[in-house]
Amino acid sequence: MISLLIAIPLLGAFISIIWKKAVGILLIITPVINLSILAILRPTLVEHLGGWKAPFGIPLVLDNASYITLFIINSIFLILILSLNRDLLDRNYETVLLILLTSTSGLALTGDLFNSFVFLEITAVSSYILAYHNKNPYGAYKYLIIGSVAGTFYLLSTILTYVNTGSLNMAHVS
């Protein structure tokens, strides 16, 4: 049930490539579905992806902090879509916006350090594409260089944590 919060925006991103005419409805309907799922769930739930337990698999954790974070993310996305300037939609940014919603939800939900690195990189790549503008490609290029060097050092610190503690799970490390 928790993984639907990540899976539904990703499905919406794939549909927005195939079915161009439904994009306006899709961008509104996806955070509404996410908010209604959040209204059903209650905090402190743990879901093990694929049935693998914690030291081997990747858990998704919905505690109080990530519940509030997900609520804020989906509300801001809904407000942004409703008050959006229309020429941003004319530049075909819907798929990137939906992938940005996917990766920020995953970044709030995940319980694994390396999985948080993967979601961080997806967030970074989609924000490079959002920062790219035809009048100033050099600014987006500088952002890409600085952001990916920072992501590389995040990976380095992740493996140093694994060496010192022997696990990548956030609960086990702490």
Add this chain to the structure above:
Amino acid sequence: MVYYISIALIGVGIYGLISQKNLFKHLVSLSIIDTGVNIFLISIGYVEGKEAPIYSMFTLTANFVDPLPQALVLTAIVIGIGILALGAVLVVRVKEKYGTLNVEEMKDVRR
């Protein structure tokens, strides 16, 4: 010994990122930093005299190196290739717009 190689590669990449003026050399430096970090990750999991982590009928006792850093490096290589491709696209756009890749020769650019 392998640690020194990876630390030297990361240092070379950061030096190239700071000192070079060509935008394409920034991408090359970024790739060098990625390679250095990946070599460091692989050398973390390596144990002297152990075998590759493949379970078969000939390996009755688990005499393996640590397979987790290898899985991490596989994912990190794929992410690095994706970022490199996006950076190449942006370099092409910069060349189309300004006509040069040297930072100092660009005109009308907001630094």
